[in-house]
Structures are given as structure tokens and as C-alpha cells.
Amino acid sequence: EGGSCGVRCSRRVIDADMDAITVPYGVTVVGTACDVHYFLKQPGKGHCQPERTKTLFEEIRASVTNNSNEDRSFWRPVLPWGGVYTIKAGRKAMACTPLYVRITLKNTCSIDGFLMLLYVILSENENFRRELPSYLGKEFVERFLYLMDSCKFTTVKLLWIWDKMEKCQYKSEIHKASLEIDLFGNEHENFTRNLENLMSTIQETFCSNGRCPARSQEDQRKTIIICPSHDSLLGDVIQAAVDELFCPRTELCEELGCNGQREFTQRIFCHDAPPFVILNMEQWKSEELPYVPYNLAVAKQRYTLEGATLFSKEEHHYSAAFMIDGNWMHYDGLRTENLVFLNKPPELLLLSSLVYIRD
Ligand SMILES: [Zn+2]
Ligand SMILES: [Zn+2]
Ligand SMILES: [Zn+2]
Structure with a gap:
């Protein structure tokens, strides 16, 4: 592929270029968005990147094993909130006055927790690493892992924003010589919805x-939103809610003037059962959740709990929890220590989502 751009990414480059052109004060912008894009596409280890012996995931995993009770947090910052990216003038622009244009990211917690979970899932499962490119693209998965492995946290967020988000999904404006991208919003809008056809x-x-005005219908969905069922207040309420969405059932037809019985077939994944599923839990109150099951059947496929994202209403802020080798960790980009080891499973009271991986 070399350095050439596909249709998809070149459209984004043009969009970003137009942002750069509107930089005020009559300055000549020598670092264009395409330089950033080129940077995102750099294969393997960059020349200025010191050789690392361990990937970020290997370091986290090693510290989970060595973690003593006094030392509750991971020593290195991981996906801190926000981010600043400096665009360096490209080689072709060397003749012009050098200028640095910054990209500043704000309110990134609407993608950070899921990026963390995605990294853990892909790092732990070699099969998923081979499978996920068919949904998210080979280049995206390679870049994502490379940037996370080498702790390029702002760049990995830019990769998500430019490769997976639509421009209308975030606010961006120019402040002096800095492009500010604000991801304030809902994490299911900013992340889950942009997972292509993974969960379709x-x-x-x-x-x-026979006289029903809409006799046969199709219900296609890109995400999995489950709702608490009023029939099952006891037992495994999450499995019951997933079954209600996926299993065959019969209901009274809701078409106007129709008294027929409407039969719903088994809901199936449009492609194969995905490596992981994100259950949108925004409709649930904590009192409706006596416990969260470790095992779950989705469309006749077995899944196991991997983690969750949590939402604090007071702070309008997302964080995440996940498991490595059976140990729970809590991730919060706003803390000084982003990764904290937990002695026991977290209390999943403020759930935004539950994330399950395929057995
Ligand atoms: Zn491109
Ligand atoms: Zn009908
Ligand atoms: Zn936040």
C-alpha cells in the first residue's frame, strides 16, 4: 500500500486540510493535516522511537503478577484524558517559515475507556487480532496496536477520531494556531456506534x-441495547434481557387495524458471532441489577465478561474496569494514576456498558 491513501482516508484528509487553511493571522500553515496522516501511517518503529523491550500490555500484565498490596497502581500514565499533538512541518514545506500547529483533544473519556478495553482484548487474544481486521480494517488494527504498544496516546485517539468517527460526531474549532477537538458526549455515540458492522x-x-399492511419486516441493528424486563425481576436479568432481544417470540401485531400474531425469528449476527460484544446498559438502574453474570449466551454463542464502562452523572465522566488474568483493574484517564489494581470485582453500579468476549 505504501503511502497512498484510500478513498475513505483521503476524504478525511481534505476535511482536515480545510481546517488547517482557516488558521487565522495570515500564517502559512506548513504542517498540513496530511503530515499528521502520514505520521499515523508510519509503519513499525519510528526512527526516533527508542527500542522497547516490552509492549505496554506486557508491562501491565507483568505488574499485575508482581503487584504487592502497597502498590495499588500502574507506574506509567496510560491513556491520560485529553491530549496535545504537535504537527511538525513536513519535509516538502521546509522552505517555508517553520510553524507548529497543535491539535488539542478535550473530553476524550467518551472514547478512552473503550480504547483501553479494545487494547486489552486484542492484546490478550491472538485470534481476535486476526479476526477484527475484517470488521475494522487491517490498517486500523495494526496502527491501533502499534500506537498503544508504544504509548502514543494522543495519536491513537486521533486515529480513532479520523478513521472511525464522522466529522459531525465531534466539535472542532481553531484557537490561535491550535485545532481543538472536543469529544464531549455519549460514549455509545462516539465509540460503540462507530464499530462498523461488528455487532450488526x-x-x-x-x-x-394475510391482510396485514406490513406482513414481513426486518429489524436490523448496529448496536446491542438491552432493557430491563419487567417479567424477570429475579435471577439472571441480563441474560433474560439479551434473550428478549435475540430469541424467537410471538407478540400481538402492532400494525394499525391488524389483530394478527407477529412472529419474531431468532435474531442473528449479520456476519459471524463477533470477537466481543458491548451491551449498552444506559437503561438500567443499579437496583435492577442484583449481579452481573460472568457467562452469557448471545445468539447461541457463549461469551465471558471482560470488563465494563462506568458513567458518573455528577462529573459527566466515563471510566472503565477490565480483567487481566482474572484480576480486575480500574482505568480513569483523569486520575493522576490512570490504572489502579482492584482487590475484588468492582461494584458495577454506574454501568454504561458491559463488555463480553467470545469463548
Ligand atoms: Zn490517507
Ligand atoms: Zn399484522
Ligand atoms: Zn470525562
Whole structure:
């Protein structure tokens, strides 16, 4: 592929270039968005990157094993909130006055927790690393892992923003010579919805009434939003809610003037059962959740709990929890220590999502 751009990314480069052109004060912008793009695409280890003996994940995993009770947090900053990226003038622009244009990221917690979870999932499972490119693109998965492994946290966020988000999903404006990107918002809008067809499902329905105005219908969804069911207040309420969405059932037809019975078929994944699923838990109150199951069946496939994202309403802030080798860790980009080891499973009271990986 070399350095050439596909249709998808070149469209984004043009968008970003136009941002750069509007930099005020009549300055000549020599570092264009394409330089950033080129940087994102650098293969392997950059020349200025010192050789690392361990990837970030290997360091985290080693510290989980060696972690003593006094030392509750991981020593290195991991995906800190926000980010500043300095665009260095490209080689072609050397003749012009050198100028640095900054990109400043704000309110990144709406993607940070999921980026952390994605990194852990991909690092732990070699099979998923081979599988996920068919959903998210080979180049994206390679860049993502390379940037995370080498702790390039601002760049990995820019990769997500430019490769996976639509421009209308975030606010961006120019302040002096800095492009400010604000990701304030809902993490399911900013992350889950942008996972391409990973979790796409389809369910067909048929009405028993021959004169029904919409006898056969299709319900296609890109995300998995489950709702608490009023029938099952006891037992495994999450499995019951997943079953309600996926399993065959019959209901009264809701078409106007139709008294037929509407039959819902088994909901299936449009592609294969994905390596991981994110259950959107925004509709749940903590009192509706007696416990969170470790094992879950989704469309007849077994899944195991990997982590969760948490939402604090007071701070309008997201954080995440996940497991490595059976040990729980809490991630929060705003803390001085971003990764904290937990002695016991976290209390999943302020759930935004539950993340399960395929068995
Ligand atoms: Zn490109
Ligand atoms: Zn009907
Ligand atoms: Zn936040």
C-alpha cells in the first residue's frame, strides 16, 4: 500500500486540510493535516522511537503478577484524558517559515475507556487480532496496536477520531494556531456506534394475518441495547434481557387495524458471532441489577465478561474496569494514576456498558 491513501482516508484528509487553511493571522500553515496522516501511517518503529523491550500490555500484565498490596497502581500514565499533538512541518514545506500547529483533544473519556478495553482484548487474544481486521480494517488494527504498544496516546485517539468517527460526531474549532477537538458526549455515540458492522444483527418478523399492511419486516441493528424486563425481576436479568432481544417470540401485531400474531425469528449476527460484544446498559438502574453474570449466551454463542464502562452523572465522566488474568483493574484517564489494581470485582453500579468476549 505504501503511502497512498484510500478513498475513505483521503476524504478525511481534505476535511482536515480545510481546517488547517482557516488558521487565522495570515500564517502559512506548513504542517498540513496530511503530515499528521502520514505520521499515523508510519509503519513499525519510528526512527526516533527508542527500542522497547516490552509492549505496554506486557508491562501491565507483568505488574499485575508482581503487584504487592502497597502498590495499588500502574507506574506509567496510560491513556491520560485529553491530549496535545504537535504537527511538525513536513519535509516538502521546509522552505517555508517553520510553524507548529497543535491539535488539542478535550473530553476524550467518551472514547478512552473503550480504547483501553479494545487494547486489552486484542492484546490478550491472538485470534481476535486476526479476526477484527475484517470488521475494522487491517490498517486500523495494526496502527491501533502499534500506537498503544508504544504509548502514543494522543495519536491513537486521533486515529480513532479520523478513521472511525464522522466529522459531525465531534466539535472542532481553531484557537490561535491550535485545532481543538472536543469529544464531549455519549460514549455509545462516539465509540460503540462507530464499530462498523461488528455487532450488526438482524431479526425477521412475520404477521399471521394475510391482510396485514406490513406482513414481513426486518429489524436490523448496529448496536446491542438491552432493557430491563419487567417479567424477570429475579435471577439472571441480563441474560433474560439479551434473550428478549435475540430469541424467537410471538407478540400481538402492532400494525394499525391488524389483530394478527407477529412472529419474531431468532435474531442473528449479520456476519459471524463477533470477537466481543458491548451491551449498552444506559437503561438500567443499579437496583435492577442484583449481579452481573460472568457467562452469557448471545445468539447461541457463549461469551465471558471482560470488563465494563462506568458513567458518573455528577462529573459527566466515563471510566472503565477490565480483567487481566482474572484480576480486575480500574482505568480513569483523569486520575493522576490512570490504572489502579482492584482487590475484588468492582461494584458495577454506574454501568454504561458491559463488555463480553467470545469463548
Ligand atoms: Zn490517507
Ligand atoms: Zn399484522
Ligand atoms: Zn470525562
